[in-house]
Amino acid sequence: MERVRVLVVDDSALVRKLLSTMLSCDPAIEVVGTAADPLIAREKIKQLNPDVLTLDVEMPRMDGITFLENLMRLRPMPVVMISSLTQEGAEVTLRALELGAVDFFTKPNNDLASTFADGAQEICAKVKLAALARPRQRTAVRKLDVPPRLTADAVLPRAQSAGTRGGMPIIAIGASTGGTEAIRVVLEAMPPDAPPIVITQHIPAAFSGPFAARMDTCSAMRVCEARDGQPIQPGHAYIAPGGEHLLVMWDGAKYVCRLHNGPPVNRHKPSVDVLFRSMAASVGKSAIAALLTGMGDDGARGLLELQQGGARTLVQDEESSVVWGMPGAAWKLGAASEKLPLDHIAARLLALAHQPVSRAAVSAT
Known part of the structure; x- marks a missing residue:
C-alpha cells in the first residue's frame, strides 16, 4: 500500500516532534521530513517531493500565509494548516483555506502533548484526506477505528x-x-x-x-x-x-x-x-x-x-x-x-x- 508522504513545517521543535510521532504511528503515513521555517521547507519540498504539507502560520523569516500563497502559485500541493483556537487563528486559517489549503487542525494554547494525542485520529485522517484531494488517483488508505455514528x-x-x-x-x-x-x-x-x-x-x-x-x-x-x-x-x-x-x-x-x-x-x-x-x-x-x-x-x-x-x-x-x-x-x-x-x-x-x-x-x- 502506497503511504502518504508528509513534510511537517513548524517553528516549534516540540510541535514538529509531536506531529511527526503522531503521524508516523499511522501505517498509511510516512513523515519524510520536518522544517523549522518556510525557506527550509522550500528546499525540502524540492528534495523530498512530499504528498502533503502540514503548515504552521507564525514562523520566522516568512509567515505561513505568505509561504502558502507562493506555494499555491508556483507548486500547488495539498496543505493542512496547523491553527490556534483563537480569534486571530480563525481569521488566518480562513485566509489559508481561501488560498487553497485543503483543511486545518487546531492546536491548543497549552498542554500540547495531551491535546495532540487526543486528536491523533483526526489529524491523521485530515492528512490522508488531503492526499486524496489531489487531482490524480491514489491507492485507498486504511480506515481509522472510529466511534459509532449517530443519525439525525x-x-x-x-x-x-x-x-x-x-x-x-x-x-x-x-x-x-x-x-x-x-x-x-x-x-x-x-x-x-x-x-x-x-x-x-x-x-x-x-x-x-x-x-x-x-x-x-x-x-x-x-x-x-x-x-x-x-x-x-x-x-x-x-x-x-x-x-x-x-x-x-x-x-x-x-x-x-x-x-x-x-x-x-x-x-x-x-x-x-x-x-x-x-x-x-x-x-x-x-x-x-x-x-x-x-x-x-x-x-x-x-x-x-x-x-x-x-x-x-x-x-x-x-x-x-x-x-x-x-x-x-x-x-x-x-x-x-x-x-x-x-x-x-x-x-x-x-x-x-x-x-x-x-x-x-x-x-x-
Missing part, C-alpha cells in the same frame, strides 16, 4: 413533510472540507433580496463566528452566525455555530432558527443531516437544498429525505469539489436531481426559488 434521529425524529407551509422558499446548504471557499463563491453571487439561506459547514466553535463575519463582507446578503429563535428573513444567510446543530422550525407565524445541543450526528456537530431533516419537516416542498464539497456522507440521507418530500435538490460536481465525498454519496443515493459546477450553483438555486413548486422538478443532469 438522535436530534430530531423524522416527521411528515410540511407541504408548502409558510409559502416562502428557503435555501439550505451543507458543506465540509473545502466548503468555506465554496460557500463564499455561492454567497458572493447572491443578490441582496435573495431567499433566506441556512448553512451548515463543519467548523469548530471558535471559527464559525469569524467565518460568518467574513462571509458578510463579501456578500450582498446579510450573513450572520445563527442565534436560537432568530427569525428567518429574505436577504439573510444564517450559518450554524460550531458545536451546535442548526434547525429550521415553524413557530406558528414564521420560520425561525433553532439551535440544538444534541450529540454529534455522523460524528459532526453541527450536522448537515440534522439541518436537512428539519427543512424536510418544516419547509417541505418550498425547500431548496445543495450539498457542496466535503469528506464523508453527512447530508446525503438528509438530502434524500428532502427530495422524497418534494423539495428541489442538487449537488456540486466532482470536478469543482475539493473532496467529492458528501455530494458524491448523495448523488449515488439518487438524492439530487442535478449535479452542477460550483460557479453555476448560485444561479440555479435562485432559478429554482423563483419557480412555482409544482413546476420546479427537473430531470437529472
Whole structure:
C-alpha cells in the first residue's frame, strides 16, 4: 500500500516532534521530513517531493500565509494548516483555506502533548484526506477505528413533510472540507433580496463566528452566525455555530432558527443531516437544498429525505469539489436531481426559488 508522504513545517521543535510521532504511528503515513521555517521547507519540498504539507502560520523569516500563497502559485500541493483556537487563528486559517489549503487542525494554547494525542485520529485522517484531494488517483488508505455514528434521529425524529407551509422558499446548504471557499463563491453571487439561506459547514466553535463575519463582507446578503429563535428573513444567510446543530422550525407565524445541543450526528456537530431533516419537516416542498464539497456522507440521507418530500435538490460536481465525498454519496443515493459546477450553483438555486413548486422538478443532469 502506497503511504502518504508528509513534510511537517513548524517553528516549534516540540510541535514538529509531536506531529511527526503522531503521524508516523499511522501505517498509511510516512513523515519524510520536518522544517523549522518556510525557506527550509522550500528546499525540502524540492528534495523530498512530499504528498502533503502540514503548515504552521507564525514562523520566522516568512509567515505561513505568505509561504502558502507562493506555494499555491508556483507548486500547488495539498496543505493542512496547523491553527490556534483563537480569534486571530480563525481569521488566518480562513485566509489559508481561501488560498487553497485543503483543511486545518487546531492546536491548543497549552498542554500540547495531551491535546495532540487526543486528536491523533483526526489529524491523521485530515492528512490522508488531503492526499486524496489531489487531482490524480491514489491507492485507498486504511480506515481509522472510529466511534459509532449517530443519525439525525438522535436530534430530531423524522416527521411528515410540511407541504408548502409558510409559502416562502428557503435555501439550505451543507458543506465540509473545502466548503468555506465554496460557500463564499455561492454567497458572493447572491443578490441582496435573495431567499433566506441556512448553512451548515463543519467548523469548530471558535471559527464559525469569524467565518460568518467574513462571509458578510463579501456578500450582498446579510450573513450572520445563527442565534436560537432568530427569525428567518429574505436577504439573510444564517450559518450554524460550531458545536451546535442548526434547525429550521415553524413557530406558528414564521420560520425561525433553532439551535440544538444534541450529540454529534455522523460524528459532526453541527450536522448537515440534522439541518436537512428539519427543512424536510418544516419547509417541505418550498425547500431548496445543495450539498457542496466535503469528506464523508453527512447530508446525503438528509438530502434524500428532502427530495422524497418534494423539495428541489442538487449537488456540486466532482470536478469543482475539493473532496467529492458528501455530494458524491448523495448523488449515488439518487438524492439530487442535478449535479452542477460550483460557479453555476448560485444561479440555479435562485432559478429554482423563483419557480412555482409544482413546476420546479427537473430531470437529472
